[in-house]
Amino acid sequence: MRRKLVLWSLQQGIWRRAAFLLADTVLIALSLYLAFLLRFDAHIPSHFLDMFFLTLPLALALKIPLLVLFRMYRFSWAYVGMEELYNTGLACAVGSLAFAAVLFLLRHWPAVSGMPRSVLGIDFAFTLIGLGGIRLSKRAVRHAFTRTRGSQGNGGRRTLIVGAGEAGEQLVRGILREKKTGFWPVGFVDDDPVKKGLLIHGVQVLGPKERLADFIRTKQVEAVIIAMPSAPSRTIRTTVDLARKGGVQEIKIIPFFSELYTGEIKVSEIREVQPEDLLGREQISIDTQAIEHFLRGKTVLITGAAGSIGSELCRQALRFGSAQLFALDIDETGLFNLEQELQRRFPGHKAQILVGDVRDRERIAAI
Structure with missing residues (x-):
C-alpha cells in the first residue's frame, strides 16, 4: 500500500511537471511571436518572420533549462507566494538576458542581424506575465471560488x-482557504487606528477592541477568535469580558506557543479559552538570531522525524536555513506525509527522508 501510494505520488508529480513544461514552451513561443507582432503593428515583414522562426529554438533552448535550474517545476501550484513569484521573475530576467547576449554575439550573422531591441523587452514582459500568471492561476481561482462560495454555505458561524x-491575517487566510472550518x-x-477601515483578504478592520460588544450586535456575530498569541493575560481577560457582554458564548483563542515555534498560524490550532489563558503568565523571548546562527548552512540529522516534536x-x-536536512524514522507513512509537507512549505530547500532505526548501528553508521 505504501509503495503504491509513493508510485502514485511520483506519477502525479511527473505529469504535473510535464504539463507545466509544455505550457511554458507554448508561452515562451507565444511571447516571442507577440513581441514581433506588437513591434511591427500586427504586420510582420517576411524577413523578421523568418527571424522569429530561426530564433525561437534558441529562446527555448536557453529559457527552459534556466526554468529548471531555478526550480520552477518544484513549486506547489496551489500555494504560490511572493518567494515563488520572485524566483519566476528572476528566471525570466536571466533567460531574457541570456537570449539577448547570444543574439548580440551572433549580430554579424545576416539571418539575425537587425534584431529589434524592443522585441527583446516586449518578449520579456510577455514571458513574465505568462509564466507568472499560469502559476498564480490555481490559487486565484481557488481564492475566488472560496470567496464566492463562502464558509456560510458549509454552516460557518459569523x-x-x-x-x-500577522497572526490574524494568517488565520483568516486559512479559514478562507479551507473548505470546512466552521467559521466565516x-x-x-x-x-x-491606522488599520481601521483596511481590508485584509476582503475582511474589514472595524475598529478598536473597546467597541467589541457593539460590533458583535451589528454584525450578528456568533463566535469570537482572539488572534493575539503574545498578548498578556490582562488583554485576553478584557477581550473575553467584552465578548460575553456582547452576548457571544463561543470564544476561542490561538495558543501562545503556536506562532513562536512554527512561524505560521493554523486553523487547527484554535482552541477554547482556558483558565490559564486568563491568569498571569511570563513573557517568553526566544533568541531566533542565535538559533539561525547555529543552524544556517549546516547539515542536520533529526531522529524520530515523523513524530510531532521531530x-x-x-x-x-529548514526555516532557519540549514543547508541539508536528513529526517530519520521507522514510520514510513509518517515520513511520506512529512516529505510532502516539507516540499510544499520549503520548495527551495534540501530535505532527504531516511527510513531506519536508531538502534541499528550499521544503518546509523552508513548514514
Whole structure:
C-alpha cells in the first residue's frame, strides 16, 4: 500500500511537471511571436518572420533549462507566494538576458542581424506575465471560488477576529482557504487606528477592541477568535469580558506557543479559552538570531522525524536555513506525509527522508 501510494505520488508529480513544461514552451513561443507582432503593428515583414522562426529554438533552448535550474517545476501550484513569484521573475530576467547576449554575439550573422531591441523587452514582459500568471492561476481561482462560495454555505458561524496583525491575517487566510472550518470571518477588531477601515483578504478592520460588544450586535456575530498569541493575560481577560457582554458564548483563542515555534498560524490550532489563558503568565523571548546562527548552512540529522516534536524540528531546521536536512524514522507513512509537507512549505530547500532505526548501528553508521 505504501509503495503504491509513493508510485502514485511520483506519477502525479511527473505529469504535473510535464504539463507545466509544455505550457511554458507554448508561452515562451507565444511571447516571442507577440513581441514581433506588437513591434511591427500586427504586420510582420517576411524577413523578421523568418527571424522569429530561426530564433525561437534558441529562446527555448536557453529559457527552459534556466526554468529548471531555478526550480520552477518544484513549486506547489496551489500555494504560490511572493518567494515563488520572485524566483519566476528572476528566471525570466536571466533567460531574457541570456537570449539577448547570444543574439548580440551572433549580430554579424545576416539571418539575425537587425534584431529589434524592443522585441527583446516586449518578449520579456510577455514571458513574465505568462509564466507568472499560469502559476498564480490555481490559487486565484481557488481564492475566488472560496470567496464566492463562502464558509456560510458549509454552516460557518459569523466570526470576529480580535487582532489584525500577522497572526490574524494568517488565520483568516486559512479559514478562507479551507473548505470546512466552521467559521466565516465578518470583521477584524484592532486597537491600531491606522488599520481601521483596511481590508485584509476582503475582511474589514472595524475598529478598536473597546467597541467589541457593539460590533458583535451589528454584525450578528456568533463566535469570537482572539488572534493575539503574545498578548498578556490582562488583554485576553478584557477581550473575553467584552465578548460575553456582547452576548457571544463561543470564544476561542490561538495558543501562545503556536506562532513562536512554527512561524505560521493554523486553523487547527484554535482552541477554547482556558483558565490559564486568563491568569498571569511570563513573557517568553526566544533568541531566533542565535538559533539561525547555529543552524544556517549546516547539515542536520533529526531522529524520530515523523513524530510531532521531530517533524517540528525539521520545519525549524529548514526555516532557519540549514543547508541539508536528513529526517530519520521507522514510520514510513509518517515520513511520506512529512516529505510532502516539507516540499510544499520549503520548495527551495534540501530535505532527504531516511527510513531506519536508531538502534541499528550499521544503518546509523552508513548514514
